[in-house]
Amino acid sequence: MIERRYLAVYLNDHLAAATAAHELVxxxxxxxxxxxxxxVLHELEHEIAEDRAALVRLMERFDVARDRLKVTSAFIGEKLGRLKPNAHLLSYSPLSRAEELEILCLGIDGKHALWRALLDLEQADERLDPEELQALADRAAAQRAEIEPYRLRAVEEALVARARA
Known part of the structure; x- marks a missing residue:
């Protein structure tokens, strides 16, 4: 039997992170x-929205209410994060792209950890669908693998000095 009180906090924490990740992407x-x-970013935007919806459905299956304060705080936090200058005061910089991709990678890693943890607990509650959780974990792993070369390229573009023509 899954401890509902802790599950509610755990799932709402991940919902807040998914909300911030969707706004960021x-x-x-x-x-x-x-x-x-x-x-790749538009595809990831679509998939993150689908993954967030899957999390909401899982919360509904467990009768876990959404913590609106936590989700709203994550939404606002992502918006406030935009105020951080990345060597350009008013425009998008190569460092902005690199940092956004790194933050998205961290979010995908966290989402993968969620699905894997719940998959590991599937024997504890019949509402946990192992096939669904495995598919979600696999998709997170695929997202991470797909975005990694873009992240590395963005970091190189931001940090390696190039001769100006």
């Missing part, structure tokens, strides 16, 4: 229109 996709990063 939407901004990153918009800021990278017309670049080599746009397609």
């Amino acid at each position: 939407k901004r990153a996709a918009s800021s990278n229109e017309g670049t080599e990063y746009a397609d």
Whole structure:
């Protein structure tokens, strides 16, 4: 039997993180229109929204109410994070892209950890669907693998000095 009180906190923490990640990837996709990063970010935006919806459905299955304060705080926190200058005061910088991709990687790693942990507990409660959880864990792993080369390229673009033409 799963301890409902702790499960509620755990799932709401992940919902808050998923909310912030979705806002971040939407901004990153918009800021990278017309670049080599746009397609992967738009696809990730769609998948993060689907993963967040899967988490909400899981919460409903367990009758876990959404902690609106926690989710709203994460939403606002992501917006406030935009105020941090990344060597450019008013414009998007290569460092902005690199840091956004790194934060998205951390979020994907956290989401993967959630699905793997719940998969490990599937014997404790029949409401945990092992096939669904495995598919979600696999998708998180695929997202992480897909975004990694883009993250590395963005860090290189931000940190390696290039001769100006």
